[in-house]
Amino acid sequence: xxxxxxxxxxxxxxxxxxxxxxxxxxxxxxxxxxxxxxxxxxxxxxxxxxxxxxxxxxxxxxxxxxxxxxxxxxxxxxxxxxxxxxxxxxxxxxxxxxxxxxxxxxxxxxxxxxxxxxxxxxxxxxxxxxxxxxxxxxxxxxxxxxxxxxxxxxxxxxxxxxxxxxxxxxxxxxxxxxxxxxxxxxxxxxxxxxxxxxxxxxxxxxxxxxxxxxxxxxxxxxxxxxxxxxxxxxxxxxxxxxxxxxxxxxxxxxxxxxxxxxxxxxxxxxxxxxxxxxxxxxxxxxxxxxxxxxxxxxxxxxxxxxxxxxxxxxxxxxxxxxxxxxxxxxxxxxxx
Numbered sequence: 191x192x193x194x195x196x197x198x199x200x201x202x203x204x205x206x207x208x209x210x211x212x213x214x215x216x217x218x219x220x221x222x223x224x225x226x227x228x229x230x231x232x233x234x235x236x237x238x239x240x241x242x243x244x245x246x247x248x249x250x251x252x253x254x255x256x257x258x259x260x261x262x263x264x265x266x267x268x269x270x271x272x273x274x275x276x277x278x279x280x281x282x283x284x285x286x287x288x289x290x291x292x293x294x295x296x297x298x299x300x301x302x303x304x305x306x307x308x309x310x311x312x313x314x315x316x317x318x319x320x321x322x323x324x325x326x327x328x329x330x331x332x333x334x335x336x337x338x339x340x341x342x343x344x345x346x347x348x349x350x351x352x353x354x355x356x357x358x359x360x361x362x363x364x365x366x367x368x369x370x371x372x373x374x375x376x377x378x379x380x381x382x383x384x385x386x387x388x389x390x391x392x393x394x395x396x397x398x399x400x401x402x403x404x405x406x407x408x409x410x411x412x413x414x415x416x417x418x419x420x421x422x423x424x425x426x427x428x429x430x431x432x433x434x435x436x437x438x439x440x441x442x443x444x445x446x447x448x449x450x451x452x453x454x455x456x457x458x459x460x461x462x463x464x465x466x467x468x469x470x471x472x473x474x475x476x477x478x479x480x481x482x483x484x485x486x487x488x489x490x491x492x493x494x495x496x497x498x499x500x501x502x503x504x505x506x507x508x509x510x511x512x513x514x515x516x517x518x519x520x521x522x523x524x525x526x
Contacts (some may be wrong), residue, residue: 224259238272243322246390295359327446356418
């Protein structure tokens with residue numbers, strides 16, 4: 191499935207994500223040489239409706255049309271098929287950010303492709319890895335890590351002071367590359383957010399100029415570090431909505447405004463119809479059931495049991511079905 195190139199086709203610098211299939215017939219890895227041979231790996235369009243990575247890469251590479259790149263880069267252009275349709279993924283596809291080595295679908299063709307990419311980059315003395323995403327809810331810009339080592343946190347803190355540490359879901363790009371180098375995932379706001387593109391591009395350009403990534407701890411007052419402790423999903427067969435329609439679960443219509451707010455116990459997420467049991471699934475890092483730890487149903491209302499901070503709350507019903515309603519986080523004291 192993978193095409194590997196040693197130069198970038200010129201149209202890539204101008205094309206929209208929906209048009210990328212006219213340049214690349216499928217997922218493509220492009221290696222570009224720079225002054226420092228240790229490459230920076232850039233991952234884009236793992237979800238076809240999240241164009242920020244492509245847009246940031248275009249912005250950075252245009253800067254160096256008449257000059258050498260400060261550092262070699264290897265760029266993965268992921269799900270061009272879903273990008274053509276403006277979708278996270280196509281119905282028959284695996285999620286391109288759930289099938290990297292360490293995930294559960296290693297027998298899928300896409301998973302074998304991701305293993306191939308990891309193997310290629312393992313032989314290239316990789317410097318660092320950046321996976322760039324948009325999201326569908328109201329979220330600040332933040333970086334994610336899967337390792338609490340100092341180089342990981344140093345790299346993440348260059349993007350901003352808000353950093354999220356997570357171990358679920360597995361099979362994500364940053365977790366696979368964390369075995370090779372400092373790796374981060376960037377969450378850059380909603381598609382169409384011009385500042386998100388600018389922020390990602392500035393971060394990539396800064397990383398191209400780094401001679402090394404500091405190995406000492408990040409100062410405690412320079413970082414707000416959170417740990418994702420639970421994933422909240424809607425069980426199959428349960429209907430839901432955000433706009434007052436008659437469904438098994440009726441969520442508040444402004445639910446995504448709760449993202450990155452530390453919510454007190456007693457916060458209401460929505461209402462559940464009579465007779466509907468086990469409507470949501472709340473799981474921890476090991477897949478254990480955390481429903482009773484975080485929620486209870488009282489008088490038909492879904493209520494938070496303890497202080498928690500949600501992220502990725504979205505009103506996009508398709509994204510909820512394909513991924514989850516949200517993640518729940520807790521603050522990590524003293525940076526670790």
